[in-house]
Amino acid sequence: MARASDEDEKRADAFFHALADSTRRDILRRVLAGEHSVSALARNYDMSFAAVQKHVAVLERAGLVSKRRSGRESLATGEVEALRSVAPMLSELEAVWRGRIGRLDDLLVESATAPDVAGPTTEKE
Template sequence: MITLDDDTVDALFHALADRTRRDIMRRVLAGEHSVSELAVKYEMSFAAVQKHVAVLEKSGLLTKRRSGREQLASGDVAAVRSVASMLTELEQVWRGRIARIDELISSQES
């Protein structure tokens, strides 16, 4: 399991907290897209989409490369897996707590 520092975890969850950024991630995980192609999909300015892409890139969820005049964005599957792993760990903690509560309730009923 990969252990990430608190700043990295904060950046990942901040990036995913916005619905437009989550939608951009769905698109770039399915395949590489130019930032221009992405911008056409949203009712906001090109600059606003660029800012969303920059937040995703800074968090490590997305990478960009230049191809001629275009910037091509693609999702980083390993980064998404690290987020999924963190959520799984949190779920296990809560499931353990719920199981302990259930045990306490059962022992008091007996």
């Protein structure tokens, strides 16, 4: 398997860091469904407007959200392509995981069918 470039690794780090927080995952779900103002998003959470702005900024740095101004409002939109860009890496990790599971299955079959090297044991009375 080819190793990801440093740029791809940095993008993945930012992506997974952004998704490590449940509030950010919820914000992302909302903005993937449609554009929302940051102030409208903030009304959904028991935290300050500034805290929600920081969460949106983390998502934006990861490329998962884009923002635009409309008058005094800052509008956030989810970036579906950013999610798709990580799919090849996730597939690679899944292949490694499935390979390990396959090897474990092989070892279990081998141990179940291997002759007993120690031979039968008998108990002395």
